[in-house]
Amino acid sequence: MALRNTAIEWGSLARALHWLIAVGILGLILVGLQQAGLERGPEKTQLRMLHSSTALVVLGLMTLRIVWRWMNETPLHSAGFAAWQKLTATVVHWGLYVVVFVQLISGVMTVATTGNGLPFFGIFKIPVPIGKDEDAHHFWEEIHEFAWQVVVVLIVVHVVGALYNHFVLKNDVLRRMTSGVKTDG
Numbered sequence: 426m427a428l429r430n431t432a433i434e435w436g437s438l439a440r441a442l443h444w445l446i447a448v449g450i451l452g453l454i455l456v457g458l459q460q461a462g463l464e465r466g467p468e469k470t471q472l473r474m475l476h477s478s479t480a481l482v483v484l485g486l487m488t489l490r491i492v493w494r495w496m497n498e499t500p501l502h503s504a505g506f507a508a509w510q511k512l513t514a515t516v517v518h519w520g521l522y523v524v525v526f527v528q529l530i531s532g533v534m535t536v537a538t539t540g541n542g543l544p545f546f547g548i549f550k551i552p553v554p555i556g557k558d559e560d561a562h563h564f565w566e567e568i569h570e571f572a573w574q575v576v577v578v579l580i581v582v583h584v585v586g587a588l589y590n591h592f593v594l595k596n597d598v599l600r601r602m603t604s605g606v607k608t609d610g
């Protein structure tokens with residue numbers, strides 16, 4: 426499997442980033458919700474640290490993914506796709522990129538506006554040139570507590586679309602992001 430994308434399928438780097446980030450985001454939602462349900466205390470603090478540190482890794486991977494996307498070609502939509510299918514796929518994919526970035530940035534800002542820097546797995550703190558600001562903290566926190574639900578809705582539509590292509594339309598859409606397209610037609 427080639428590293429770079431081709432006109433008909435995703436390359437190995439794009440596939441690896443897609444699946445790593447997908448697992449990362451699902452994990453972030455679970456850990457984010459789990460810590461939200463806990464009383465203040467050491468366990469909540471630990472889970473928050475795990476959540477925000479892992480999210481910084483996902484932020485790095487997402488940035489790499491966008492740069493890589495612009496550095497090589499994007500597989501074309503399947504030849505048999507109707508206009509509405511192309512439009513839905515494009516809107517959902519770009520919707521995911523935008524809302525995931527909103528979630529990432531609002532998370533960073535929620536932590537940054539406490540004025541303590543961004544902790545990374547308790548190893549070091551990334552300094553940010555933002556002081557403590559309670560109003561801004563609540564603003565970003567509200568966005569963070571809302572936007573993940575939009576992420577979940579988009580993921581559900583995205584996964585239903587992928588499975589519909591694979592099992593009903595029986596085309597290569599899912600394979601070109603997993604095992605690769607069938608070469609024997």
Ligand code: HEM
Pocket residue numbers: 450453454455457458461473476477478480481483484525528529530531532533534535536543566569570571573576
């Ligand atoms: C795609 C990335 C992310 C996802 C899917 C995500 C998801 C979540 C979820 C579901 C919650 C619980 C929200 C609630 O209480 O209703 C949460 C809370 C939180 N997240 Fe994230 N998060 C992401 C990125 C980040 C980042 C980058 C940071 C910081 C570096 C961060 C820091 C926090 C903090 C501090 C809370 C607790 C906020 C509160 O008081 O409710 N998150 N996150």
Ligand code: HEM
Pocket residue numbers: 443446447448450451494500502514518519521522525580583584587588598599600601602
């Ligand atoms: C957190 C979960 C996920 C996120 C955020 C996500 C995000 C994305 C994005 C943004 C793209 C567009 C790639 C681009 O144009 O640069 C994409 C493509 C794709 N995703 Fe996901 N995805 C997730 C989970 C899944 C799952 C669980 C499946 C399978 C059931 C899946 C199947 C696919 C397929 C097949 C493509 C390629 C579509 C095509 O080639 O036209 N994704 N994904």
